[in-house]
Amino acid sequence: MADHIINGKELVSDVRGRLKEEVERLAAEGLQPGLAVILVGEDPASAVYVRNKAKACEQVGIYSEVHRLPAETTQTELLELVHKLNAAANIHGILVQLPLPKHISEDAVIDAIAVEKDVDGFHPINVGNLSIGKPSLLPCTPAGIIEIIKRTGTSISGKRAVVIGRSNIVGKPVAMLLLRESATVTICHSRTENMKELCREADILVVAIGKPKFVTKEFVKPGAIVIDVGINRLEDGKLAGDVDFDDVVGISGPITPVPGVVGPMTITMLLQNTVQAAKALRS
Numbered sequence: 001m002a003d004h005i006i007n008g009k010e011l012v013s014d015v016r017g018r019l020k021e022e023v024e025r026l027a028a029e030g031l032q033p034g035l036a037v038i039l040v041g042e043d044p045a046s047a048v049y050v051r052n053k054a055k056a057c058e059q060v061g062i063y064s065e066v067h068r069l070p071a072e073t074t075q076t077e078l079l080e081l082v083h084k085l086n087a088a089a090n091i092h093g094i095l096v097q098l099p100l101p102k103h104i105s106e107d108a109v110i111d112a113i114a115v116e117k118d119v120d121g122f123h124p125i126n127v128g129n130l131s132i133g134k135p136s137l138l139p140c141t142p143a144g145i146i147e148i149i150k151r152t153g154t155s156i157s158g159k160r161a162v163v164i165g166r167s168n169i170v171g172k173p174v175a176m177l178l179l180r181e182s183a184t185v186t187i188c189h190s191r192t193e194n195m196k197e198l199c200r201e202a203d204i205l206v207v208a209i210g211k212p213k214f215v216t217k218e219f220v221k222p223g224a225i226v227i228d229v230g231i232n233r234l235e236d237g238k239l240a241g242d243v244d245f246d247d248v249v250g251i252s253g254p255i256t257p258v259p260g261v262v263g264p265m266t267i268t269m270l271l272q273n274t275v276q277a278a279k280a281l282r283s
């Protein structure tokens, strides 16, 4: 039974081990990849992710710095910091933690990040390059999802994939990556009709909606791989995914528990992007 529950620890330590070796090789050439994370305001969830990112950098030998700015920071002040980091020789990746306070335009800030340092893959140039099939920095959660699917030994080419959610940070880019891997892709969202029926046709089901335990076994074709992106804090303080794990695990194929797989893999892809950016900026 437990053999089809995807083991995040194993996956993540595998990829991070490989990255650590690469960082050691780069160190021998005098290059240490560097990541700057900017956190504006005091969102508790964001604070947890930022701490996890700093810890992960340390694990693989990436230099990291966190810029904690007060919630009242103006857009101009934030843009000044981004410009400074764009020019900093020891920084190869810049990540501005979202969401930002309401008085700051997320688009303006993302646009200001140097395309080569945009390790979130959110800059319009990187988004465009992804969609026309040119090399680019890939958004971390979607890239991690593809890595997870491949590492379970699931082949993507020719398979039917259904993504629930169409956000710019998860749903749309993961659909684009699945398409690039030659899946036949359907994107569902809050207006989708007959969603259960569509989902039941999926060999690969990716769920990113932000609704705890929304997806039950009626959405799942027997044996389908189920990737749960959702991170929902319940009233009792526990985390739940968007998938009702206990209901679905009995019918699905490989399935990701929450917490433990997609979140840590997202951070791992951030490390990978930082290494990729450092190498590209050097040459």
Ligand SMILES: NC(=O)C1=CN([C@@H]2O[C@H](COP(=O)(O)OP(=O)(O)OC[C@H]3O[C@@H](n4cnc5c(N)ncnc54)[C@H](OP(=O)(O)O)[C@@H]3O)[C@@H](O)[C@H]2O)C=CC1
Pocket: 141, 164, 165, 166, 167, 168, 169, 170, 171, 188, 189, 190, 191, 192, 208, 209, 210, 211, 229, 230, 231, 232, 262, 263, 266
């Ligand atoms: N593990 C990780 O690394 C990450 C986890 N997350 C988590 O993933 C989840 C999704 O995040 P994000 O993409 O940013 O969320 P958004 O809130 O930006 O988008 C949610 C999407 O889900 C759709 N949706 C909402 N309710 C339904 C419904 N009942 N049926 C069908 N579709 C629905 C919305 O449709 P519409 O467009 O029509 O409104 C929208 O497209 C969250 O729980 C978030 O915390 C996010 C990023 C990374």
Ligand SMILES: Nc1nc(=O)c2c([nH]1)NC[C@@H]1CN(c3ccc(C(=O)N[C@@H](CCC(=O)O)C(=O)O)cc3)C=[N+]21
Pocket: 048, 049, 052, 095, 096, 097, 098, 099, 120, 140, 141, 231, 239, 258, 259, 260, 261, 262, 263, 264, 266, 267
């Ligand atoms: N510019 C930007 N880039 C992002 O990539 C970004 C962002 N903003 N804003 C918020 C979302 C969310 N996100 C997560 C990262 C790690 C975990 C993670 O490590 N999760 C652990 C548990 C964490 C916990 O205990 O709360 C797990 O799922 O096992 C979760 C969510 C990145 N995001």
Ligand SMILES: [Mg+2]
Pocket: 099
């Ligand atoms: Mg938003």
